[in-house]
Amino acid sequence: MEKIRFLKLLDRLRWLFERLGVDYTMMRKILAVKLLMDTRRTPVLLNQRTRKKYKEGNLFLKSLWVYALTGLFIVPITFIGSHYLFKMSITFSIILFMVITAMIADFSSVLLDTRDQSILRTKPIDAKTLHAAKTVHVCIYLILLTGALALPSAIAGLLRSGPLFLLLFLLNLVLIDLISISCTTFIYLIVLKFFDGERLKDVINYVQIFLSFMVVIGYQLVIRAFDVTMTNITISFSWWQLFVPPLWFGAMFEWMLGGRHTATLSIFALLGLVTPIVLFFIYQKFSATFETAIAKLSAQEGASRHRLGRMNQLFGNLLCRSQEERVFFRFASLMMKQDRMFKLKVYPSLGMSFVFPFIFLLNNLNGSTWSQVSKGSGYYYVYFSLLLIPTALFMLKYSSAYKGAWIYGTTPIKNRTAIFSGALKACLTELFLPVFLILSVLFLFLFQWRILPDLIAVLLTAPIFCVVSYHFCMDDTLPFSEPFDSAPTTGNYMILFLFLIAGLFAATHALIHWLFPEYGLLIYIVGLLIANIIVWKTALRKEG
Amino acid sequence: MRTIDREHSVILSMEDLTMSYGGHDVLKGINLEVLRGQIIGYIGPNGAGKSTTVRIMLGLQKGYGGKVSLFGEDIRKSGVAYKGRIGYVPETAEVYDMLTAREYLVFSGGCYGIDEKRAERKGRLLMDQFGLADAFDVRLSSFSKGMRQKVLIISSLLHNPDLLFFDEPLSGLDANSVFVFKEILAQLAEQGKTIFYSSHIMDIVEKISHRIVLLYDGQIAADGSFEELKAQNKEGTLEEIFNQLTGFHQHAQIAEDFVSIVKEV
Numbered sequence: 001m002e003k004i005r006f007l008k009l010l011d012r013l014r015w016l017f018e019r020l021g022v023d024y025t026m027m028r029k030i031l032a033v034k035l036l037m038d039t040r041r042t043p044v045l046l047n048q049r050t051r052k053k054y055k056e057g058n059l060f061l062k063s064l065w066v067y068a069l070t071g072l073f074i075v076p077i078t079f080i081g082s083h084y085l086f087k088m089s090i091t092f093s094i095i096l097f098m099v100i101t102a103m104i105a106d107f108s109s110v111l112l113d114t115r116d117q118s119i120l121r122t123k124p125i126d127a128k129t130l131h132a133a134k135t136v137h138v139c140i141y142l143i144l145l146t147g148a149l150a151l152p153s154a155i156a157g158l159l160r161s162g163p164l165f166l167l168l169f170l171l172n173l174v175l176i177d178l179i180s181i182s183c184t185t186f187i188y189l190i191v192l193k194f195f196d197g198e199r200l201k202d203v204i205n206y207v208q209i210f211l212s213f214m215v216v217i218g219y220q221l222v223i224r225a226f227d228v229t230m231t232n233i234t235i236s237f238s239w240w241q242l243f244v245p246p247l248w249f250g251a252m253f254e255w256m257l258g259g260r261h262t263a264t265l266s267i268f269a270l271l272g273l274v275t276p277i278v279l280f281f282i283y284q285k286f287s288a289t290f291e292t293a294i295a296k297l298s299a300q301e302g303a304s305r306h307r308l309g310r311m312n313q314l315f316g317n318l319l320c321r322s323q324e325e326r327v328f329f330r331f332a333s334l335m336m337k338q339d340r341m342f343k344l345k346v347y348p349s350l351g352m353s354f355v356f357p358f359i360f361l362l363n364n365l366n367g368s369t370w371s372q373v374s375k376g377s378g379y380y381y382v383y384f385s386l387l388l389i390p391t392a393l394f395m396l397k398y399s400s401a402y403k404g405a406w407i408y409g410t411t412p413i414k415n416r417t418a419i420f421s422g423a424l425k426a427c428l429t430e431l432f433l434p435v436f437l438i439l440s441v442l443f444l445f446l447f448q449w450r451i452l453p454d455l456i457a458v459l460l461t462a463p464i465f466c467v468v469s470y471h472f473c474m475d476d477t478l479p480f481s482e483p484f485d486s487a488p489t490t491g492n493y494m495i496l497f498l499f500l501i502a503g504l505f506a507a508t509h510a511l512i513h514w515l516f517p518e519y520g521l522l523i524y525i526v527g528l529l530i531a532n533i534i535v536w537k538t539a540l541r542k543e544g
Numbered sequence: 545m546r547t548i549d550r551e552h553s554v555i556l557s558m559e560d561l562t563m564s565y566g567g568h569d570v571l572k573g574i575n576l577e578v579l580r581g582q583i584i585g586y587i588g589p590n591g592a593g594k595s596t597t598v599r600i601m602l603g604l605q606k607g608y609g610g611k612v613s614l615f616g617e618d619i620r621k622s623g624v625a626y627k628g629r630i631g632y633v634p635e636t637a638e639v640y641d642m643l644t645a646r647e648y649l650v651f652s653g654g655c656y657g658i659d660e661k662r663a664e665r666k667g668r669l670l671m672d673q674f675g676l677a678d679a680f681d682v683r684l685s686s687f688s689k690g691m692r693q694k695v696l697i698i699s700s701l702l703h704n705p706d707l708l709f710f711d712e713p714l715s716g717l718d719a720n721s722v723f724v725f726k727e728i729l730a731q732l733a734e735q736g737k738t739i740f741y742s743s744h745i746m747d748i749v750e751k752i753s754h755r756i757v758l759l760y761d762g763q764i765a766a767d768g769s770f771e772e773l774k775a776q777n778k779e780g781t782l783e784e785i786f787n788q789l790t791g792f793h794q795h796a797q798i799a800e801d802f803v804s805i806v807k808e809v
Contacts, residue, residue: 026655033640033651040642040683115638122602123655124628196565292606295599 006140007032020284022132026125030133034110035140067148070098075152078160084258085265089250092172095149096246099180102145104208105344107138111185112204114297121291131287135181142177161257168256172249178276179245182283187211189286192293200296205340213351241268248272308333315429320422324415328422332396332479333430341400341484346431349391354435357381357443370446379443379451382458383506385436389466390498392431393473396423399480408478421540423479424466432462453521454509460528461505467535469498553580555707555738556601560610563596570596571608572762578740580706583733585753586742587782589790592759594742595635598709602632614707628656631700635711635742637692641685645671645695648684649702656703663702670698674721689716697725708732711742726752750782758789765789 007028017024074094080087111134120130150173157165187207195203241247251268254260312333320326336342360381361373399405408419440455472494512520556578563571571593578584588594599605601612603619612619614626639648646664649671653663671680674694684692693716700708714722729752733739743749749756750770758766766773766789770782779785787793 029651029654033643033647036647037640037642115640117604118632118634118636118638119640119652120655121604122627122630122632122634123652124624124626124657125655126624295604295606 023129064148071149071152085254088253092249093246127288127291175276182279209347325418325422332423332426353388356384386502390469397477405481562609583739585749585756588759631705631708652699746783
């Protein structure tokens, strides 16, 4: 069995844990149980109608190949020239990005598990040991994840640059894992110190969303640190780059393998070596504080501050034809607003849909002025706002309160279609519409009124795309009726496929605009309107 | 001849215990001393501070004022070892429900330092007594509420603790099991175990407790045997005493209003 192998390996580090004051035997017991439970994260079938056979096994281990596949895509980077600083910084930013995202979205629950409070803390287990168990638990997964992700690059590097490369690479991977786990924990600790009750849960949620969003931006920073032209790559050092970890690791490579030993490079490389280790020691010091602080999470106080506004009511009346559908529209809106886990999984992509158009615009800006850009066709980037739809729909069937789904069964619902159409409409108005409207206003400033028809076309595309996505992302499972545990952790290729479809819509739009500059767009809009009516009338219908 | 040394028979004591969350005082100075072999019925309205005191005693809640001693030692200083002498059934009834009953009991016993074989044997025998022998290798997630509660009770007793905290331990249990459990409590107390029994079901508390402690608004509003409380308050049942002490008289009016609202639709 897998877990036994992990634990056997771990036994060799026994002395280290004992040196740190951890009760090793106890930690091993906790770990064994936690790993055993992970292999059972399969849903107890709630939905008897879909008799799928769930195979037992660790869902995470099964998703590792997705990481390995992503790792393959990084390999070509190691072959770009001999500029180590550049190529390794990029490689490490991608790895760091993947690791932190996984850490926040998938493994935070291990660190913040409140069940451990009443089950484990009431037994004679000290906080340090419990925290060590959690840390090792997360580390096992992080190591596997980074391993899968970095393996292709490691092999490629070994073949191209020799064994020193491999050693350095492995060292850096360990450092990256240390940084990710200690940084996330620190941030949680700070939040746990300052907030209480429901407010605390909200803040943690926002921090998580913000973090996953920041890594995307950070990734852009790395690229921006370099001035890439066709012939050579240069870096202009400035102070803020000291805070961009991938550059540290890149610098280490440049120093060791590239043979450039400038003062700045040395500082960067040193930072990369020292910071993670220092962080980890501080992390270890605070472990007991952290465990005590988590107790706050299980305290239930304070009222929820999330309410649905007037707008939601207006849209509900406007978009929903039957009373039943309106009920489910409001229900879905509330669930999406209240469920922190749902927000954590979906909101980062909301932020990205919003930021991507601008990132691409900025990339286009290279060398040209804003006024030139405003005459161009950069407004097509508005189509990026569609990308949040598949992500949201994919998560729609999951909920932290999935057990409440019995209510679908016991209430006399006449029309099951209403459950789905209400939820889809809520998705569009609560998630897509705000992003789209803000983008539109900003783009109208940039590109002037001439793009208004284009924006309308995008707005009308969204509901159609929503229905298309619905067919690919959701099976017959009712919304909010399965636990998040059963959601695959990463890499849903269906979503990538839908991104392509969104691109297809954008291409059609552009093509029509180009072929028939006069009335083409108007006809397209009318066409979309009719398509909307047909699609929403027919495509969602459910029997029974 | 048996001499009871008071120093040794005080299992639990709280001195001026206070606690506040964000400016709101939850506990306003609680003084309580509990002797060995007592069953304490620990009652009070929702939000009176019952679970907070239990959480403090289990070391889950820090930042309290005053002093709490268990088995004669201040829990601020005594480390975690004292928890090995406590058994706990939480109200929330949380378990790792992906595990089977066997796995859960072996793990739980292991946390108290019982070796695997012994925990398994003991767990199986106790499950058998509760009529759950067939469910030993079934995952807890498919257990009914009552079955799960029985597993929690077994797991709290596996290591033969001296002090027990039971928070609403009977929820979901059928009448026969309740009958058995009440008898178990009485016998455990006879053997010198101290039991802290928290519940909202007053007639059970009334019957099983040697001593009743009523917490109201962060303070002890009443403390004594049922007979003593009855004499002081001139009321017939614990439920009525509870209503009187917590100043609740409007039940008839509220019920009437409630039903009339239901009828409206």
